Amino acid sequence: MTNPVLEGLAKARRSAVHLELRDTYQPSDPEFIAWQNGKRLDPAADRSTWWRPFLDVVTETTARGVVIRRARVVSEPVTDYIRYEYDVTFPNVAAGELVRWLPRRKAADIGLPGSDLWMFDRESVLFTHFSGLGEVVDREWRTEPEVIRLVESAFESVWERATPHEEYELV
Incomplete structure (x- = not known):
């Protein structure tokens, strides 16, 4: 089975944007559970200890000149899952992603x-349900002009208001 996000990144020519709106994702994720139990990634450690295969695709995509932006809309105070995401965003x-955070309020x-x-590329949208x-x-591809707009x-509204990852402080 192929991953539609990886397919989209492989085909992207100019841009890819990722909008995250939830405060909790996949609570059964083994990496999240390990984080809850005290595991932390160390940026100073050997890269192989924190690099994920997905990031190889991000690096290849940005090397082709594709701009990848990720915006997260989060409730404050943040959930443990958002604390985990923040911790593993470096x-x-x-890998070349631009990441910003916007408090839900x-x-x-x-x-x-x-x-x-x-x-x-402002041509197709992959919704994740x-x-x-x-x-x-489920995931769903959409290409209707009104959906793209x-x-x-x-x-763009979220991105304009959001704080870059390097400046955002968890509440």
């Missing part, structure tokens, strides 16, 4: 899509 940045007047998504507990249920407007 590899994404090292600052997004109250932005028309946001109902699901997390990736948008590639989750269960209430944060497990992936909604996603582009929402993402």
Whole structure:
């Protein structure tokens, strides 16, 4: 089975944006559970101890000149899962992603899509649908111009207001 995000990144020519809207994802993820039990990634350690295969694709994609931006809309105070995401974001940045954080209260007047998504080259959107507990249920590709416009407007509004990862402080 292929990964649609990796497919989208492989085909991207100019841009890829990722909008994350949930406060908890896949609570059964073994890496999250290990983090809860005290495991921390060490940026000073051997890269192989914290580098993930997904980041090879990000590095290859950004090396082709594709700009990858990730924006996370989060409730404050943040959940343990968001603390985990924050803690493991430095590899994404090292791979070439631009990452920003926006407190949910600052997004109250932005028309946001109902699901997390990736948008590639402002031509296609991959929505990820989750269960209430944060497990992936389904993914759906959309290419209608009105969907692209909604996603582009929402993402750019979030991006404009959001704080770069290096400056964001968890609350």
